[in-house]
Protein backbone atom coordinates (compact mmCIF):
# COMPACT_ATOMS: atom_id res chain seq x y z
CA UNK A 1 0.00 0.00 0.00
CA UNK A 2 1.28 3.46 -0.89
CA UNK A 3 1.88 5.93 1.95
CA UNK A 4 0.24 9.36 1.93
CA UNK A 5 3.05 11.88 1.50
CA UNK A 6 1.55 14.69 -0.59
CA UNK A 7 -0.95 17.45 0.08
CA UNK A 8 -2.68 19.93 -2.23
CA UNK A 9 -3.86 23.33 -0.99
CA UNK A 10 -6.23 25.06 -3.45
CA UNK A 11 -5.86 28.82 -3.03
CA UNK A 12 -7.05 30.14 -6.37
CA UNK A 13 -10.64 31.07 -5.55
CA UNK A 14 -11.89 34.61 -6.10
CA UNK A 15 -12.68 35.17 -2.41
CA UNK A 16 -15.65 37.36 -3.30
CA UNK A 17 -16.95 37.32 0.29
CA UNK A 18 -13.88 39.34 1.32
CA UNK A 19 -13.83 41.96 -1.41
CA UNK A 20 -12.26 44.47 -1.63
CA UNK A 21 -9.49 42.92 0.54
CA UNK A 22 -9.14 40.03 -1.91
CA UNK A 23 -9.02 42.13 -5.08
CA UNK A 24 -5.23 41.73 -5.33
CA UNK A 25 -4.54 39.21 -2.57
CA UNK A 26 -5.59 35.58 -1.97
CA UNK A 27 -7.95 35.23 1.01
CA UNK A 28 -5.62 32.49 2.26
CA UNK A 29 -3.11 35.29 3.05
CA UNK A 30 -5.50 37.11 5.41
CA UNK A 31 -3.89 36.94 8.87
CA UNK A 32 -5.39 35.48 12.03
CA UNK A 33 -3.81 37.99 14.44
CA UNK A 34 -0.31 37.82 12.90
CA UNK A 35 -0.17 34.61 10.87
CA UNK A 36 -1.65 34.10 7.37
CA UNK A 37 -4.32 31.38 7.41
CA UNK A 38 -2.42 29.35 4.82
CA UNK A 39 0.51 29.06 7.23
CA UNK A 40 -1.73 27.28 9.77
CA UNK A 41 -2.65 24.81 7.00
CA UNK A 42 0.98 24.21 6.01
CA UNK A 43 1.85 23.67 9.70
CA UNK A 44 -0.96 21.10 10.07
CA UNK A 45 0.36 19.23 7.00
CA UNK A 46 3.88 19.23 8.39
CA UNK A 47 2.69 18.01 11.80
CA UNK A 48 0.81 15.16 10.11
CA UNK A 49 4.01 14.02 8.37
CA UNK A 50 3.23 15.28 4.84
CA UNK A 51 6.47 15.62 2.85
CA UNK A 52 5.45 17.61 -0.25
CA UNK A 53 2.84 20.33 -0.62
CA UNK A 54 1.42 21.79 -3.82
CA UNK A 55 -0.31 25.16 -3.56
CA UNK A 56 -2.73 25.91 -6.40
CA UNK A 57 -2.65 29.65 -6.88
CA UNK A 58 -4.58 32.14 -8.98
CA UNK A 59 -3.93 35.76 -9.80
CA UNK A 60 -2.41 36.46 -6.40
CA UNK A 61 0.44 33.95 -6.61
CA UNK A 62 3.37 36.14 -5.60
CA UNK A 63 2.56 36.99 -1.96
CA UNK A 64 2.01 33.29 -1.14
CA UNK A 65 5.28 32.24 -2.79
CA UNK A 66 7.17 35.10 -1.13
CA UNK A 67 5.72 34.29 2.28
CA UNK A 68 7.25 30.81 2.28
CA UNK A 69 10.52 31.92 0.66
CA UNK A 70 13.46 33.41 2.52
CA UNK A 71 13.74 37.21 2.66
CA UNK A 72 17.44 37.91 2.95
CA UNK A 73 17.21 41.66 3.67
CA UNK A 74 14.62 41.16 6.42
CA UNK A 75 16.52 38.27 8.00
CA UNK A 76 19.80 40.25 8.06
CA UNK A 77 18.04 43.25 9.57
CA UNK A 78 16.47 41.19 12.37
CA UNK A 79 19.77 39.43 13.06
CA UNK A 80 21.74 42.71 13.25
CA UNK A 81 19.19 44.21 15.63
CA UNK A 82 19.28 41.10 17.85
CA UNK A 83 15.58 40.37 17.27
CA UNK A 84 16.11 36.64 17.59
CA UNK A 85 12.47 35.74 18.28
CA UNK A 86 11.29 37.50 15.12
CA UNK A 87 14.18 35.98 13.14
CA UNK A 88 13.00 32.53 14.27
CA UNK A 89 9.39 33.36 13.32
CA UNK A 90 10.22 34.37 9.75
CA UNK A 91 12.72 31.61 9.05
CA UNK A 92 10.97 28.56 10.54
CA UNK A 93 8.51 28.43 7.63
CA UNK A 94 11.12 28.51 4.86
CA UNK A 95 12.88 25.50 3.38
CA UNK A 96 9.74 23.34 3.19
CA UNK A 97 9.02 21.19 0.14
CA UNK A 98 6.50 23.58 -1.33
CA UNK A 99 5.49 23.62 -4.99
CA UNK A 100 3.21 25.99 -6.87
CA UNK A 101 0.96 25.66 -9.87
CA UNK A 102 -1.44 28.12 -11.40
CA UNK A 103 -5.14 27.57 -12.04
CA UNK A 104 -5.63 29.93 -14.95
CA UNK A 105 -9.42 30.29 -14.47
CA UNK A 106 -11.26 29.73 -11.17
CA UNK A 107 -13.67 27.13 -12.57
CA UNK A 108 -14.31 25.51 -9.19
CA UNK A 109 -12.67 23.46 -6.44
CA UNK A 110 -12.75 20.27 -8.56
CA UNK A 111 -10.90 22.06 -11.35
CA UNK A 112 -8.34 23.43 -8.86
CA UNK A 113 -7.63 19.89 -7.59
CA UNK A 114 -7.31 18.62 -11.17
CA UNK A 115 -4.29 20.96 -11.61
CA UNK A 116 -2.45 18.67 -9.14
CA UNK A 117 -2.68 15.58 -11.38
CA UNK A 118 0.98 15.33 -12.42
CA UNK A 119 2.27 16.40 -8.97
CA UNK A 120 0.27 13.63 -7.29
CA UNK A 121 0.86 10.85 -9.84
CA UNK A 122 -0.48 7.48 -8.80
CA UNK A 123 -0.58 8.04 -5.03
CA UNK A 124 -3.22 8.77 -2.42
CA UNK A 125 -3.11 12.42 -1.35
CA UNK A 126 -4.64 15.04 0.94
CA UNK A 127 -6.61 18.15 -0.06
CA UNK A 128 -6.63 20.95 2.53
CA UNK A 129 -8.76 24.07 2.17
CA UNK A 130 -7.19 27.31 3.30
CA UNK A 131 -10.35 28.73 4.84
CA UNK A 132 -10.90 25.96 7.40
CA UNK A 133 -8.70 25.80 10.50
CA UNK A 134 -8.92 22.60 12.55
CA UNK A 135 -7.79 21.98 16.11
CA UNK A 136 -7.58 18.60 17.78
CA UNK A 137 -5.08 16.54 19.79
CA UNK A 138 -4.21 14.64 16.60
CA UNK A 139 -4.29 16.89 13.49
CA UNK A 140 -7.34 16.10 11.34
CA UNK A 141 -5.08 15.44 8.34
CA UNK A 142 -3.29 12.75 10.38
CA UNK A 143 -6.63 11.23 11.43
CA UNK A 144 -7.56 10.82 7.74
CA UNK A 145 -4.12 9.34 6.99
CA UNK A 146 -4.51 6.86 9.87
CA UNK A 147 -7.86 5.73 8.49
CA UNK A 148 -6.30 5.25 5.05
CA UNK A 149 -3.61 3.02 6.55
CA UNK A 150 -6.31 0.92 8.18
CA UNK A 151 -9.03 0.83 5.51
CA UNK A 152 -7.13 1.74 2.29
CA UNK A 153 -9.95 4.05 1.22
CA UNK A 154 -10.61 7.68 0.41
CA UNK A 155 -11.84 9.46 3.55
CA UNK A 156 -13.62 12.81 3.75
CA UNK A 157 -13.91 14.91 6.91
CA UNK A 158 -17.44 15.94 7.98
CA UNK A 159 -19.18 17.73 10.84
CA UNK A 160 -22.80 18.10 11.91
CA UNK A 161 -24.21 21.49 10.94
CA UNK A 162 -27.54 23.16 11.82
CA UNK A 163 -30.25 22.13 9.33
CA UNK A 164 -30.64 25.72 8.10
CA UNK A 165 -27.03 25.67 6.84
CA UNK A 166 -27.04 22.47 4.74
CA UNK A 167 -27.44 24.34 1.44
CA UNK A 168 -24.04 26.02 2.00
CA UNK A 169 -22.12 22.71 2.05
CA UNK A 170 -21.48 19.39 0.38
CA UNK A 171 -23.65 16.96 2.37
CA UNK A 172 -23.34 13.19 2.80
CA UNK A 173 -25.92 10.46 3.01
CA UNK A 174 -23.93 8.76 5.77
CA UNK A 175 -24.90 5.09 5.43
CA UNK A 176 -23.67 2.66 8.06
CA UNK A 177 -21.51 3.88 10.98
CA UNK A 178 -18.91 1.11 10.78
CA UNK A 179 -17.02 2.32 13.82
CA UNK A 180 -17.46 5.34 16.08
CA UNK A 181 -17.58 8.46 13.84
CA UNK A 182 -16.65 6.56 10.63
CA UNK A 183 -19.31 6.17 7.95
CA UNK A 184 -19.51 4.06 4.79
CA UNK A 185 -21.07 6.83 2.70
CA UNK A 186 -23.95 6.17 0.28
CA UNK A 187 -24.05 9.53 -1.52
CA UNK A 188 -22.42 12.95 -1.65
CA UNK A 189 -24.56 15.94 -2.71
CA UNK A 190 -23.27 19.49 -3.23
CA UNK A 191 -25.37 22.29 -1.70
CA UNK A 192 -28.75 20.48 -1.47
CA UNK A 193 -31.98 22.34 -0.75
CA UNK A 194 -32.96 22.05 2.93
CA UNK A 195 -35.96 19.81 2.22
CA UNK A 196 -33.93 17.55 -0.11
CA UNK A 197 -30.82 17.13 2.06
CA UNK A 198 -29.99 13.50 2.95
CA UNK A 199 -28.60 14.55 6.39
CA UNK A 200 -27.02 17.47 8.22
CA UNK A 201 -23.50 16.04 7.94
CA UNK A 202 -21.40 18.52 5.99
CA UNK A 203 -18.07 18.11 4.22
CA UNK A 204 -15.35 20.33 5.69
CA UNK A 205 -11.96 21.29 4.31
CA UNK A 206 -9.90 18.09 4.62
CA UNK A 207 -10.07 15.22 2.12
CA UNK A 208 -7.97 12.12 1.64
CA UNK A 209 -8.40 11.11 -1.99
CA UNK A 210 -7.18 8.30 -4.22
CA UNK A 211 -5.62 9.16 -7.63
CA UNK A 212 -8.64 7.70 -9.51
CA UNK A 213 -10.33 11.05 -8.73
CA UNK A 214 -8.34 12.70 -11.56
CA UNK A 215 -9.86 10.74 -14.48
CA UNK A 216 -13.29 11.55 -13.02
CA UNK A 217 -12.45 15.26 -12.67
CA UNK A 218 -11.25 15.38 -16.28
CA UNK A 219 -14.79 14.57 -17.40
CA UNK A 220 -16.67 16.37 -14.63
CA UNK A 221 -19.37 18.72 -15.88
CA UNK A 222 -20.08 21.95 -13.94
CA UNK A 223 -22.56 21.46 -11.09
CA UNK A 224 -23.88 23.76 -8.33
CA UNK A 225 -23.03 27.41 -8.96
CA UNK A 226 -21.90 26.37 -12.48
CA UNK A 227 -18.55 25.29 -10.95
CA UNK A 228 -16.65 22.01 -11.38
CA UNK A 229 -17.44 20.56 -7.97
CA UNK A 230 -15.10 18.21 -6.10
CA UNK A 231 -18.14 16.76 -4.26
CA UNK A 232 -19.69 15.58 -7.56
CA UNK A 233 -16.44 13.82 -8.53
CA UNK A 234 -16.22 12.17 -5.07
CA UNK A 235 -19.78 10.92 -5.52
CA UNK A 236 -18.73 9.24 -8.79
CA UNK A 237 -15.59 7.83 -7.14
CA UNK A 238 -17.84 6.30 -4.46
CA UNK A 239 -19.60 4.22 -7.17
CA UNK A 240 -16.40 2.30 -7.95
CA UNK A 241 -14.54 2.26 -4.61
CA UNK A 242 -15.49 2.72 -0.97
CA UNK A 243 -15.36 6.31 0.28
CA UNK A 244 -15.58 6.90 4.02
CA UNK A 245 -16.58 9.97 5.99
CA UNK A 246 -14.82 10.72 9.26
CA UNK A 247 -16.77 12.88 11.69
CA UNK A 248 -14.44 15.53 13.13
CA UNK A 249 -14.92 15.98 16.87
CA UNK A 250 -12.31 18.71 17.41
CA UNK A 251 -12.82 22.45 16.89
CA UNK A 252 -13.32 23.87 13.40
CA UNK A 253 -12.80 27.55 12.66
CA UNK A 254 -14.50 28.60 9.43
CA UNK A 255 -12.56 31.65 8.27
CA UNK A 256 -14.17 31.74 4.80
CA UNK A 257 -16.65 34.50 5.61
CA UNK A 258 -16.46 37.78 7.49
CA UNK A 259 -18.18 36.68 10.71
CA UNK A 260 -16.24 33.39 10.94
CA UNK A 261 -13.02 35.28 10.29
CA UNK A 262 -13.71 37.86 13.02
CA UNK A 263 -14.76 35.17 15.52
CA UNK A 264 -11.60 33.17 14.83
CA UNK A 265 -9.41 36.27 15.10
CA UNK A 266 -10.91 37.12 18.49
CA UNK A 267 -10.57 33.58 19.85
CA UNK A 268 -6.96 33.31 18.66
CA UNK A 269 -6.26 36.83 19.96
CA UNK A 270 -7.48 35.78 23.41
CA UNK A 271 -4.68 33.18 23.42
CA UNK A 272 -1.97 35.37 21.92
CA UNK A 273 0.64 36.18 24.60
CA UNK A 274 1.20 39.78 23.39
CA UNK A 275 -2.42 40.93 23.18
CA UNK A 276 -4.60 38.53 25.19
CA UNK A 277 -4.88 40.71 28.35
CA UNK A 278 -5.72 43.94 26.50
CA UNK A 279 -8.14 42.15 24.20
CA UNK A 280 -9.92 40.50 27.13
CA UNK A 281 -10.30 43.88 28.84
CA UNK A 282 -11.64 45.43 25.62
CA UNK A 283 -14.25 42.67 25.28
CA UNK A 284 -15.34 43.07 28.91
CA UNK A 285 -15.64 46.86 28.45
CA UNK A 286 -17.61 46.43 25.23
CA UNK A 287 -19.88 43.93 27.00
CA UNK A 288 -20.61 46.48 29.74
CA UNK A 289 -21.29 49.14 27.12
CA UNK A 290 -23.69 46.90 25.20
CA UNK A 291 -25.55 45.92 28.40
CA UNK A 292 -25.88 49.63 29.35
CA UNK A 293 -27.30 50.49 25.91
CA UNK A 294 -29.79 47.61 26.11
CA UNK A 295 -30.93 48.79 29.55
CA UNK A 296 -31.45 52.35 28.22
CA UNK A 297 -33.59 51.08 25.34
CA UNK A 298 -35.75 49.11 27.82
CA UNK A 299 -36.18 52.17 30.07
CA UNK A 300 -37.59 54.28 27.19
Ligand code: UTP
Nearest residue numbers: 010011012013014015016017106107108109112
Ligand atom coordinates in the same frame (compact mmCIF):
# COMPACT_ATOMS: atom_id res chain seq x y z
P1 UTP B 1 -14.62 28.83 -1.74
O1 UTP B 1 -15.83 28.76 -2.56
O2 UTP B 1 -14.73 28.88 -0.26
O3 UTP B 1 -13.67 30.05 -2.12
O4 UTP B 1 -13.64 27.65 -2.18
P2 UTP B 1 -13.88 31.28 -3.03
O5 UTP B 1 -14.64 30.93 -4.26
O6 UTP B 1 -12.52 31.86 -3.21
O7 UTP B 1 -14.68 32.24 -2.04
P3 UTP B 1 -15.99 33.13 -2.26
O8 UTP B 1 -17.14 32.19 -2.09
O9 UTP B 1 -15.92 33.79 -3.61
O10 UTP B 1 -15.89 34.13 -1.14
C1 UTP B 1 -12.99 26.77 -1.27
C2 UTP B 1 -11.50 26.74 -1.54
O11 UTP B 1 -11.23 26.35 -2.88
C3 UTP B 1 -10.38 27.27 -3.53
C4 UTP B 1 -10.52 28.58 -2.75
O12 UTP B 1 -9.32 29.34 -2.84
C5 UTP B 1 -10.81 28.10 -1.33
O13 UTP B 1 -9.64 27.86 -0.59
N1 UTP B 1 -10.81 27.39 -4.95
C6 UTP B 1 -12.11 27.58 -5.26
C7 UTP B 1 -9.85 27.32 -5.94
O14 UTP B 1 -8.64 27.15 -5.67
N2 UTP B 1 -10.25 27.43 -7.24
C8 UTP B 1 -11.54 27.61 -7.59
O15 UTP B 1 -11.83 27.70 -8.82
C9 UTP B 1 -12.49 27.70 -6.57
